Amino acid sequence: MTLLNEADAITPPVREELGPLRSRLRDIGLGIRFGAFGGREGWIRNALTATGVGLGVALLLMAASLPQIMSAREDRLHARTQNWETATERIERSDSTVVWLNVSTEYRDNVIGGRLLRADGDRPALPPGVDRMPGPGEMLVSPALADLLASPDGSSLADGRLDYRVVGVIGEAGLIDPGERFFYAGSSTLTAESGGERSDGYGRSRMAMGPVDPMLTALATLISVVLLAPVAVFIGTSVRFCGDRRDGRLAALRLIGADSRTIRRIAVGESLFGSALGLAVGVATFAVARLFAGSVRIWGLSAFPSDVVPAPALGGLILLAVPVVSVVVTLVTLRSVLIEPLGVVRRSAPRRRRLWWRLVLPSAGVLVLLTAERTVTPGYTTGIVHPLPLAGGAILVLLGVTALFPWVVDAVVSRLRGGPVSWQLAVRGLQLRGGSAGRAVSGILVAVAGAIALQMVFAGMHDASRQSVGNSPMWGRVDISAGYPSSELAARMNHELRRTPGVSEAIGFVRSWVRPSARPADQPPHVSEEQWPAASLVVADCPVLRKLARIGACADGDTFIVNNSWSQSETDWLERAARDGDRLTLSGGGPRTGPGAGAEPDAWRLPSGTRTVKAPPGSGVSWEYEGIYATPGALDPARLTEGATTALVTSDENVPHAHDHIRDTASRLDPMLQVWTVRMPERDQKYASIHNGLLAGATGTMALIAVSMLVSQIEQLRERRRLLPVLVAFGTRRSTLARSLLWQTALPVALGTVVAVAGGLVLGVVMLRLTGKPMVDWWMFLPVSATAVGVILLVTVLSLPALWRMMRPDGLRTE
Structure with missing residues (x-):
């Protein structure tokens, strides 16, 4: 007995004698059963949805862990900070006091932190992560510094500045992160009179920190929006995987007596099962990935696995938002589909897309950012930045780019006429199914626009820094x-x-x-x-x-x-x-x-x-x-x-x-x-690293979305598996169908790239004006755009095997 027959034999999907709430819950439960026991095709759909949603959830959980990571870093830094003398408080020499001196250094653009220590007595206060005081000529090192000193690259450092005998390793409690290079060295000559400071312990009073750099706040806000917005779009796209197959099953349910409302509730239950499976995959992926947090170093920063814990509020919001998004997306998708007992009818003539509200979103975002300009002083360490208007303005601009894209595709495709057969097939396919292609491309739009804006801001910061520091008389x-x-x-x-x-x-x-x-x-x-x-x-x-x-x-x-x-x-x-x-x-x-x-x-x-x-x-x-x-x-x-x-x-x-x-x-x-x-070399290196990191991040996001595009493309081919053999039988060349597939993929991405570049340039210019930095290069969007073109070719090439298989003559048996 199939699942459909089993459902028919149990009861009709809706019974009048059941209460309204029980009836709705029963329908949702039936949809969950469809999702869990849908056979081979159902599990393929679940695997695709779980993979897409899981990757997005894992990335969101990583982002939600940043507050805990930064807080743990600050706590460790505070815990190992020496207590020092002030104008009103003197530290008298005792058996527990220690004279210390900051002897941090640099080696080939690597920052190496260090303290020189000499105990005043027999019971010196020990820094965190240390179980003994290093004697004269001895040194305690972090694991990362030990690896550097043992490597060929660090031989000159070990024989020169750090010519001490390594007698121990600093524990986790004494390090900011696993990749920190830090040491404690013992001295027999250090005194308070020769430049040292006397301390009686560690972490007694937190160092008063200055105001947060407004540029750092602005950049952190923009980076968060740019990196997380595509993930949210990708999750919304992932819950639509294999939607056409689902609609076919729902039509069969209509045939056994389910009404339209029942169908929607069953679809909601099915999407809830897929999103729950995606949440489980995302949490498992996050749990495994956090174990390798110490081995990944980005821009000179890493984290201990114990610190990679999502903030409770943010983690709860993510776990709640994913099912809500899946339900909303499912209901919105069903609005454009008419599911009848004899089949599924998609609206071939959708309502005309309105332009005015699509222009309101980016305009409102720009207005918010321009209004927030007064909160930032162009100085590098002065001013106050309120992250909320920055984040809100950037999100509105990026959402405006996504909302404007379908209108642009419809406006362009509806006016295209003539051309080769492959071109006409692609254009007609976009006219009938432009929405599905647009959904897959929307994630790329957000990634491209955000990456362009970030690159413009970083380039402006870099150029301003080079001009101010490079022209300084203290240069070099x-x-x-x-x-x-x-x-x-x-x-x-x-x-x-x-x-x-x-x-x-x-x-x-x-x-x-x-x-x-x-x-x-x-x-x-x-x-x-x-x-x-x-x-x-x-x-x-x-x-x-x-x-x-x-x-x-x-x-x-x-x-x-x-x-x-x-x-x-x-x-x-x-x-x-x-x-x-x-x-x-x-x-x-x-x-x-x-x-x-x-x-x-x-x-x-x-x-x-x-x-x-x-x-x-x-x-x-x-x-x-x-x-x-x-x-x-x-x-x-x-x-x-x-x-x-x-x-x-x-x-x-x-x-x-x-x-x-x-x-x-x-x-x-x-x-x-x-x-x-x-x-400037290390600053140049950091900016180059940031630039490469942004390009790599945008490329990774596009690769993630390329998976969505590939699945969507294969699904469209499966929908036409009866049509493709007929076209071949009537003399259509296979190469013509392959080119039509390329045009059908390339045209939305090309139009989307134009919209994304325009949106990214607008957002970048506004952010540069907000931070008081100059515009350096108007053509820096080319690498990101080239990456988008590469995604088009990759998706097309990977979908060709499925196309060849579906054009075989045995597909005519179903006609």
């Missing part, structure tokens, strides 16, 4: 600093760094601060000494000072006041101090570091013959080191109790790994030296 500069003043170290820096490959220039000097010893006349009594004006003090020989400012004639024993147009107030009190013979307190400002930190500050009188000079425009140091310049003959650097030893290094970017050579030299001079770089 490396700053190396020790947390204590030492003329001997400055001399060694000048000597060793200038001999380092990739170094064009090196300037080493001692830097400290000065402040008036007595209250200045313009300072009110209520102003504390810490608020008195302070000035930078640079001590170096004449050749070095000439590279920092236009000092002119110079001899040992000279002093200079260096000012800029925006620092005239500071220059005024320095000039008065030199004129009036006022005494200045050495190391009167800045951090309390250095071998003499804590000692009574020394007093020094600025010579009355001190000249005021200007720093050369574009020197890159005028705004950092304005103040007093002194030669060793005028001020012995040994008198400085606080300050730093600094080297400004200009690198030659044409030398391979120039920055690695500089860092190696700095490590040989003193492992505690801090190195900062001002350059």
Whole structure:
């Protein structure tokens, strides 16, 4: 007994004696039985629907896990952050305190975080993920850093900057993510006086974070919309797989007495079973994929599997939305189908599609984005962004693109006449079944439009960053600093760094601060000494000072006041101090570091013959080191109790790994030296990675939707399996039918690509205006469009075997 006969033998689908609610539930249950026990064809349909819905659900669950992933990263970072001294809270030395120093570095554009540690006592506070304190010359490393040091690429790093003996591995609790490269190294010479900080534990107080970068918020919002909108469209398309077969079965149910309402409820039950199966597949796929989260690294980020957990609200919304979408899509689909006892009649003359509301959607989206423009300040780290209007505007624009596409297809196809036989067959097929082709292409439209908009925004950000940083006088500069003043170290820096490959220039000097010893006349009594004006003090020989400012004639024993147009107030009190013979307190400002930190500050009188000079425009140091310049003959650097030893290094970017050579030299001079770089290669690499990632993501989304197109194409061929042999029997060439299949696939995608490119350009221009970034290239949509063309060819080629099989003469037996 077949399923249909079994249903007929049980009871008619609707019984009057049943209550309305029980009757509806019974109909839905019958549809679920059809979905579960529909035979071979039913399970093929279920497999296709479950695969499509499952992939979409897995992607949505991954996206819903991002809040938990970012929260876990922040918690781990907070947990391993050292407690440090503040102006109001001092940490006294004890058996549990530890002196630490940030010794993070870079190696071939890889960021390597690190801390140098020295315990003050026998019971030091241990960072998370660590069960012992590394001794002098020892190191605890993360698994990713251990792999790098053991590889041939990391041999020079292991033999140079990180020449420590590895004695352990940092646990998961001490790492931000599985791919982080991090280490803890022990030291016997690190002290608070040599630049270290004293800590009595970890994670006591969360670091105050600044406002979220508005550009980051805007981009994250746009990325979320662009990546998730095609998935939602794909899920909506997946629940329509094999819809024609379902309609045939529903017509048979009409033959045994079911009315139209009962038919719709049965169809809803069948779609619910497919969506539930898709949910199960999606949850299982997500559960397996999260196990490999640590091995996947995107833009330098990865996650522990334990962190990949959907937010409860978002996860519940996804599990609820998929069945709702399946029900809504099924009911909307049945509106265009007339299911009668003797067969299925599709409306051959559908109602004319109206244009006005399809234009309202993108127009409203653009209006929302333009209204939200006031919430973003073009500055990179200022301004407030409200994600809701950004997301809403982007979604409206993308939905408008999807809604406009069917109207464009109908408007174009209805006006096409004549042409080769293959062209006429394709056009007639689109005129009769344009809706099914449009549904499959709609997902590609969203992916293409969103990818184009994202590429435009990222390209504008990249270009603006290159212009601002690339034109900076600090371009290519490396700053190396020790947390204590030492003329001997400055001399060694000048000597060793200038001999380092990739170094064009090196300037080493001692830097400290000065402040008036007595209250200045313009300072009110209520102003504390810490608020008195302070000035930078640079001590170096004449050749070095000439590279920092236009000092002119110079001899040992000279002093200079260096000012800029925006620092005239500071220059005024320095000039008065030199004129009036006022005494200045050495190391009167800045951090309390250095071998003499804590000692009574020394007093020094600025010579009355001190000249005021200007720093050369574009020197890159005028705004950092304005103040007093002194030669060793005028001020012995040994008198400085606080300050730093600094080297400004200009690198030659044409030398391979120039920055690695500089860092190696700095490590040989003193492992505690801090190195900062001002350059673009890693930023360029990140933007290139983002650009490639967007293209790869768009390609992956299109490949996912190509599966939907392929299934839809095969289903259309199966509908015409009786017609195709007849056409061949009447002399139609097989190549003509193959070309008609190509045109029938290519024409909607070509029209959709045009609509998507227009929508993507509009969204991209509005987002660029919103973020204050320039338009770089109007032709960046070509790679994405070329990918869409590739999808057309792929779907056509993969559907050809089914076409050849259905054109065989044995198909005439059914006629």
